[in-house]
Amino acid sequence: MLKNTIALVALYATTTLAVQSLVIEGSNFVNSNTGNRYQIVGVAYQPGGEAGYKPQSGVDALSNGTVCLRDAALMQRLGVNAIRVYNVSPDINHDECASIFNAVGIYMLLDVNSPFSGESINRGDPSSSYTSSYLNRTFAVVEAFKNYPNTLLFFAGNEVINDVSSGKVIPPYMRAVTRDLKNYIAKHSKRVIPVGYSAADVRDNLLDSWNYLQCSTTGDASDPSRVDLFALNSYSWCGDANFQTSSYDRLISDFKNTSVPIFFSEYGCNKPSPRIFTEVPVLYGPLMTPVMSGGLVYEYSQEKSDYGLVTINTDGSVQLRADFDALQGQYNKLNVTALQGVKAENTSVVPPRCASNLITTDFYNNFTIPSLPSRAQELIDNGIKTSNSGKLVPVTTTKVTLGVQSSSGAPMDLSITVLADDQSNTPSGQTPVTSPTGTTPSSSPTPTKKSGASNVKVASCALLGVGFLAAVLL
Numbered sequence: 001m002l003k004n005t006i007a008l009v010a011l012y013a014t015t016t017l018a019v020q021s022l023v024i025e026g027s028n029f030v031n032s033n034t035g036n037r038y039q040i041v042g043v044a045y046q047p048g049g050e051a052g053y054k055p056q057s058g059v060d061a062l063s064n065g066t067v068c069l070r071d072a073a074l075m076q077r078l079g080v081n082a083i084r085v086y087n088v089s090p091d092i093n094h095d096e097c098a099s100i101f102n103a104v105g106i107y108m109l110l111d112v113n114s115p116f117s118g119e120s121i122n123r124g125d126p127s128s129s130y131t132s133s134y135l136n137r138t139f140a141v142v143e144a145f146k147n148y149p150n151t152l153l154f155f156a157g158n159e160v161i162n163d164v165s166s167g168k169v170i171p172p173y174m175r176a177v178t179r180d181l182k183n184y185i186a187k188h189s190k191r192v193i194p195v196g197y198s199a200a201d202v203r204d205n206l207l208d209s210w211n212y213l214q215c216s217t218t219g220d221a222s223d224p225s226r227v228d229l230f231a232l233n234s235y236s237w238c239g240d241a242n243f244q245t246s247s248y249d250r251l252i253s254d255f256k257n258t259s260v261p262i263f264f265s266e267y268g269c270n271k272p273s274p275r276i277f278t279e280v281p282v283l284y285g286p287l288m289t290p291v292m293s294g295g296l297v298y299e300y301s302q303e304k305s306d307y308g309l310v311t312i313n314t315d316g317s318v319q320l321r322a323d324f325d326a327l328q329g330q331y332n333k334l335n336v337t338a339l340q341g342v343k344a345e346n347t348s349v350v351p352p353r354c355a356s357n358l359i360t361t362d363f364y365n366n367f368t369i370p371s372l373p374s375r376a377q378e379l380i381d382n383g384i385k386t387s388n389s390g391k392l393v394p395v396t397t398t399k400v401t402l403g404v405q406s407s408s409g410a411p412m413d414l415s416i417t418v419l420a421d422d423q424s425n426t427p428s429g430q431t432p433v434t435s436p437t438g439t440t441p442s443s444s445p446t447p448t449k450k451s452g453a454s455n456v457k458v459a460s461c462a463l464l465g466v467g468f469l470a471a472v473l474l
Helices: 002-014 065-078 095-103 132-145 171-188 206-214 248-255 322-331 336-340 376-382 455-473
Strands: 022-025 028-031 040-044 082-085 107-111 151-158 195-200 229-234 262-267 292-297 310-312 318-320
Touching: 040 107, 065 095, 065 318, 065 322, 082 292, 095 107, 107 132, 132 151, 132 171, 132 376, 151 171, 151 229, 171 195, 171 206, 171 376, 195 206, 195 262, 206 229, 206 248, 248 292
Parallel strands: 040 082, 040 292, 082 107, 107 151, 151 195, 195 229, 229 262, 262 292
Antiparallel strands: 022 028, 310 318
16 A cells, blocks of 8 residues: 555656646637636747747757746746747757746747748748648647647748738738648647737738638638637837827727637837836726737847847846836736636627628738648648657756846846646736845745645645545555
8 A cells, every 4th residue: 555655646746737728719718627718918939039049959949948947937927828939940849848838837829930941931922832841841830839738829920911012912821821730730639729820010901911811711610711819919009108099999999899819919119118018007908808818028038129028148147127127017917817817708709701891902802722732631631750749748947047137136046836737827916126135036926816836835735635545545
């Protein structure tokens, strides 16, 4: 009996906890366990920018567990529950980073394309780039990430339709890539993983992009070429704007009848600087949450474009910027229960049937989309050949070893807090560390209704459970 009990203790100690995989119901992300609507509170995450993507050297944003642990600890403190990663290599092992972000309750939104030739749709000549080789690459990204429960969704494209001319040729290819990804996922993934599009906030064709991509040729949600979600990169709220001057009111009016979740795949105008993020309480307040499902701030690391929340130094150390403090302060004001604890509504919205009268500008309005390239159906039927199918692994290290400083230079002693099973990260209500003190601030979030337990608490609960079971067996 003792031997069996010890084995059971070991089983609990090595169990990998997981977030609840979200589902889409109508115009909502929904926690399928609670039925509550889920709001994305996220950041764009691509350290080093495009130059930081070096697959030939085994490097992308999710390839280094030590770096991911550092950033996950800061993001957990910040209060985000999602990251968007633009460039990932399907040939790199991401188990450690994906498991770390899963452990702290952070979902991943992943682009399937890359900046390299042949790994995205060419907006100038889409037919030449829509090939079986290209699809093989996008399917490989699916294979690499499909088994992580915190893989929230895949973006089939990002700002591929970005002006009037691209709006005349690109739309059918975006529906085709969406169809192909969804068909591949349906055949080779154990769960449905949504596929969507990230649009440029170009007023000339934003609504037509949304209408073209969300409509259904079958009259219901079964059409695989229809996106599961629609996101936009919006920078219209700058400084101390408001709901009207930022044109957020127009967005809500335009998208009020959406049949798919709508959210900001990027937001956070950087003029003036430092940013004050006064859009946060509005985005997550009663004016917008009935329509919008949150958003992701651009961006985590300071790059040439000057949008960073933190500065990453060449030695791997990090210093927070004033923008981090301001954003954390705004997040800390949010009502987490109202944000994530409300039952989903509009869960059975019928999508509009595709028809040319949905299109109001000089935009592509034919809903016949390209057929699969040669040999692509074989890839979908049989799956692609890959040895890199990701899986969660135990997170055995919680303490950050890389140096981290507050915005004023105070050293920060950081660790991640592993959340209990089925939990996601939320703003913790901590006061940002903005001035040096004689003590080293702790990184552990203040417990909230959605917060989980630390490694010690999880282990303790497991042991208690084992002890109870052992007592029953004895």
